[in-house]
Amino acid sequence: MVFQGSSVAISHTGKVRSNNQDSGYAGSNLFVVADGMGGHAGGDVASSLAIERLRDLDDSFTSTSAAESALRDAIAETAQHLIDTVGVKPELAGMGTTVSALLMVDDYAVIAHIGDSRIYLYRNGALTQITTDHTFVQRLVDSGRITPEEARYHPRRSVLMRVLGDMDPDPEVDTFIMPTQPGDRWLLCSDGLSGVVDDAHTAKALGLGLAPGRTADSLLKQALDGGAPDNVTIVLVDVGGQHPVFFGTPTIVGSASNPIGVEVPAARPGRSSWLHPNRGAANEPTHFEPDAEFLEELIEEDRRRARRRRIAWFAGLILVIAALATTLILAYQWTQTRYFVGADDDTVVIYRGVQQDIGPLPLSTPYEDTGIDLSDLPPFTRTTVERTISADSLDEARTIADRLRIAAEANS
Incomplete structure (x- = not known):
């Protein structure tokens, strides 16, 4: 069964990056956002290869379980393709990409996700983040050590713990199936949007009920107005609704829309490594965590930062109390002149x-x-x-x- 609804895909380099390493796809049944990383050419290639492989799934599936299995297999094959590509082009070592994919099967959405791109569902006036970021700060949030608001401004907010890259042939991908219904609005986006535009403003834009194209343009404008330090890619999917039903040629945006990206261009040597790829998500370069020692180092760093925050908070409290006491003493002394x-x-x-x-x-x-x-x-x-x-x-x-x-x- 062909998905009944409407969709749009847009991508923008942003105001800081010199090239677009994001890729997006909006087809008949399949919708994907991939945020590439790994240097001048590596990120372009990684996200392009992901879209190139996943687009083969843009078809009708007989069951949600078959669709979920196909997504898992396609993402694993993409990981192997990235490994093979680095074998041919070693200067691309360290490249990787996030993948957030939505495959419509009848009245269900089959979702596959790895990395920190996001999938949101806007239903009945409420915006819900469906995917969980595979980031260091998300682990801190999950453990109750910091709040979601603190995570937005944490200096390590872009540290990815899971990604589709050239080091792991068997990536750990989140997949699940959700029922969907007419009136739902699905938003897939790279962190170039979610890292700049908060959920409240995103929900407001989605709640206006404008056509997908105008809604996506509004969200992109907000990201650009916020500085857009990273590439911004948005795929918006309306289930049913008043807007025209989507038919025709799939929309491919970002680096995947350039065939050169899929053909693996030569990369500039010395621009990236596995621990320090050149990717700017939410204003900070992303790092990857290949072993337990690196995670422990980050956790200890966060502990030190938490201790410094507590000391600074306590010192600030002492200063406030001292200032208040001084004010009260001076005020009392003045009363004694009356x-x-x-x-x-x-x-x-x-x-x-x-x-x-x-x-x-x-x-x-x-x-x-x-x-x-x-x-x-x-x-x-x-x-x-x-x-x-x-x-x-x-x-x-x-x-x-x-x-x-x-x-x-x-x-x-």
């Missing part, structure tokens, strides 16, 4: 401080008892004293007390 006249039981008293209190902490103390009996004051004057009379200085407070004494004597 005076007012009030009542204490049955006499008129001059107080030092201000009339207000801070909770249980009084900001005034009796300074001088004038000896004037409240009962000798006229009723209105007595009420005024009980409400307190402010004075700018001790001399002014004593002047007020003298006037009250005269009023008391006149009232007696």
Whole structure:
């Protein structure tokens, strides 16, 4: 059964990269994003070879299990092809690619994924990330050591733990099957989009209900406005919906759209290695982890960073407390330069401080008892004293007390 819906694929070099190592494919039933890495030519070749092999699966399958098996086999064959290619072109050693593929079978989406490109599902107004990034920071998130928000800005956010490369002939690929329904919007993208445009803005763009082409253009514009430090590739798939049903020639974008990329061009020597390929995802070069020692090194580095954060947080807290204490002391000292006249039981008293209190902490103390009996004051004057009379200085407070004494004597 041919997929019923509409789709689009677009790819852009971004504002920093000089060439596009991403590849994207939107066909009749198959949709793929591959983010290549490994130097000037290596990334181009790796993502192109992935698309070249996977596009053979753009057909109707009799079952989801058959489609899932075909995806696994095709990705494994691509890994072997990358190994064979490096054997012919050793200057391409270290190249690799992510693969995020979606194969529609009846009312199901068959998904295969390796790396840090992503597949999202937008359904009923909610955006859900379907794939899990195979990155070092995602392991930290999964273990509860950092939050997803901290992961977005972690200095090691681009360290890949799994990738389709020229070192492993049997890559570990995530595959699973999900039901899909009319109105679903599937978004496949390289981290050139997800590393710049957050989920909230992505969901907003998808929720406008525009045609796939206009929606993809909107997402690309947001990535470019955000600096686009990496290549940006977007494949958007609508299931059913009001927009025209997709038929015709598949759309291939990025390096795979250039036949030279598939023909394995000569690469510039000395530009890449397995541990340090030239790939910029989410502003940082990507590294790969070929052994346990490298992972332990990264974990220890993260521990040191966490300790530094705790020390910096504690030092900042101490500074804030010190600044607050200094402010309170200065404020209290200022209150002790003020005076007012009030009542204490049955006499008129001059107080030092201000009339207000801070909770249980009084900001005034009796300074001088004038000896004037409240009962000798006229009723209105007595009420005024009980409400307190402010004075700018001790001399002014004593002047007020003298006037009250005269009023008391006149009232007696």
